[in-house]
Every structure is written in structure tokens, then in C-alpha cells.
Amino acid sequence: MVGAGLAGLTCAKVLHEGGAEVEVFEASDGVGGRVRTDEREGFLLDRGFQVYFTAYPAARRHLDHGALDLRYFDPGAVILRGGGREVLSDPLRDPGALPSTLLSRSATPADKARVAALALRCLAGRGPEAAGEAGGEDASTLACLERRGFSRRFIDAFFRPFYGGILLDRGLSASCRVFSFTFRMMARGWAAVPARGMGEIPRQLAARLPEGAVRLESPVEGLLREGGRVRGVRGPWGEREADAVVVATEAPVAGRLTGEKVPEGSVGEVCLYYETSGVGAGKKVLLNAEEDAFVNNAVEISNVSGLYAPPGRRLLYAVVLGGFDLPDGELLRRGVEELSRWCPRADFRPLGLRRIPYGQFAQPPGVHATLPKNRTSTPGLFLAGEYTVDSSINGAILSGERAAREVLGR
């Protein structure tokens, strides 16, 4: 196995459960790939603001939700626009937010009825295992929202910053299948984080592997090939022969290592971390509905799980979609500037930031039908990774499960 992200770890777990001997070579100093949590001054800093949807069908097969000690976000969001804020929520799950949701000027009564109808439709039937697996024609998220009749005001005030935060793209150019699947996940379950940070998810998967199965700081530099088949891997640490090699890295690395065709393009974010005196949004996400938004969305994550901050202190994540080339000082300063406009009485002390230019592989309409298969045409070579399913925790886990089944011949 090459790579100890969620795809590689799940693949290794299923192979191990199937009786195979597995060794995972990971280039970095920890497991989790894009899902890791660092600790600084007692604050838990996830590598980018990410949430886990409890309804993820493939993830539910491999993760023990109880042991993750999941903590839940409140449904809906606080929308910031024109110096004011209003709450938009699901009145069935969040009755306290009913009056503000009904009075909200961001959505017309027809918008609210359409959201309710969409949510009801999501509750019916089983639905696909992953975003890319819905049938029919595909289009951009924006085109689908327009086709469904949502007002421009609601699209700009809610869908742009909300799905901008999920799809890492305020333009809503990603496939509508990703939008529909995510909407379905929200209707059928809860958005959550493990009490001790998102890094608990890969740690739980890794704990199911035999001791020593994951070799950290062991990059793979090439594949060993012989007679048209792949028979192992090599790196600065030496060579390792194997009956099967599963490459479970990010798409660009997988393309370089294997020569297989992988999807191109990516979307990303810069995540800013601040200690704060409090922004008064509880467990809801704050969405910036301004046209010239710098911070797209923010959340006081220590309200969702108190363990993200030392006792009596508060931690805020703020997401910028872009700005990768700006110096650290400017990113953090502009973040404070914007947050202070929303919450003039709050303090913000910068704790750091993380640039993540390769957050997710780009998912334009139609891309899911073109993604590579887990079994390549080269004997002995398999692919795992979100980019074989869809960019999500669920997609990565499903890809690992499927790659393992291919290796085991099941």
C-alpha cells in the first residue's frame, strides 16, 4: 500500500480483515493524509475545516461512531450580510430557530418550500453510495439550483458560501451530483466532528491494523515492474516485493507513480486559526454572503467540542477560498479585519494558518463518469483514493474498500 490517507488505511484494513498481509508506506510523519489534527498551545487545529456526515454510507461500515465520540453542529447557518446577521435553519430539527428562519430575508417563501421539498425527497429511498453514482445527466451546482427555481438572492446568500465551504468553490461550478449527495447526507444525518479532532478518524482505522503495518516517513519513489506486471515498490529505504501494489496517494502523485490517467485540477483553501472571546453563533457555521467576501465561512469549533480548546478558552476556524500566495501576516490580518466587522465586540488572537492548495480534486460536471477504476490494466497494480469515487471522506473510504475487494478478488 502506498499512502496512509483514509483510502489507503481503509484498503489496508479490509485486506487485513480478508486475511492478507499488508504493509503501508507513508511519506509523511503521520497517518490521515488530508485528515489530520495538530495541537498548538492546547488548541486542536484540524488541517482545514472539515466535517463528517454521520449518514455517509461507506464510512459507517468502517468507523465506530461511538468510539469517535462525535460532537454535532447545529443545523443551518448564521448568514452575515450588510453588517447584519440572520439565522437560517431547519425548523424540524432546530425549533428554536423557527422564528428567525421564517422572518429571514435571505430566502423567499418559495425558496423555503423548495428546500423542505428537497429534504423530504432525500429522506425517501436508499440513494447512491457516493456522489458520483447518481444516474442521469449532470450539470453544475449553480445550473441545478437555478433549474430548481431557487431565487438569485437565496443562491448568493446561502448556497454560495455554504456549498462554497463544502465544495471549496463559491462559483458553484462543481457537479450537481456532489451537491445532491451532500444535501442528502445532511437531510439523513448530522454534521459532526470527533471530540478530539478529525484526526481521530484515520487513527481509528490505523488502530485496526497489526502493529508495525504502517511505515511512516517512507516515501515510495517508483514501482518495480517486470514482464508487464507490477511486483513491488521502491524508495530511499530500499525495495519491497508484493503480490499486489495499491497506490492510494493524491491523484497527481498517483499519476506520476503509475502512468495511469487521473483527473486533473484541484480546489483548496487557507484555514485561519484564532483564539477568540466568542462570536455568538453557538454551534452554527457563519456564512459570509457579501459579494467581495475574503473569509467565506467560519465556526467557533470549541462550541461544537470543548476539547478543541483549553478549559475556558475558545477556538475559531475561518476559511479563505484562495489567497495562497499572500504572506501569512496579511492573511491573518485580513481575516481579523473581516471577522471584526461581523463581531465588533469580539477579540481575535491569531494562532496560525494552513495553506491547502490541493484540498480536493476538481469535480466539474461529468467528471465522475471518467474516473479511473480501482483495478488497472497492469497486473498487480491497483488504485485507491477519493479521485476514483468523489472527493469526500466517504469517497476515500469507499475507494479503499473497493480496491481491497479487487485485490482479494471478491
Ligand SMILES: Cc1cc2nc3c(=O)[nH]c(=O)nc-3n(C[C@H](O)[C@H](O)[C@H](O)COP(=O)(O)OP(=O)(O)OC[C@H]3O[C@@H](n4cnc5c(N)ncnc54)[C@H](O)[C@@H]3O)c2cc1C
Ligand atoms: C480543506 C479540506 C476540506 C475538506 N472538507 C471535507 C469535508 O468537510 N467533508 C468530507 O467528507 N471531505 C472533505 N474533504 C475531502 C477529504 O478530506 C478527502 O477527500 C480525503 O481525505 C482524501 O483521502 P485520500 O486517502 O484519498 O487521500 P489523502 O488524504 O491525500 O492521502 C494520500 C496519502 O498518500 C501519502 N503519499 C503521497 N505521496 C506518497 C508517496 N510517494 N509515498 C508514500 N505516501 C505518499 C500522503 O502523504 C497521504 O498521507 C476536505 C479536504 C480538504 C483538504
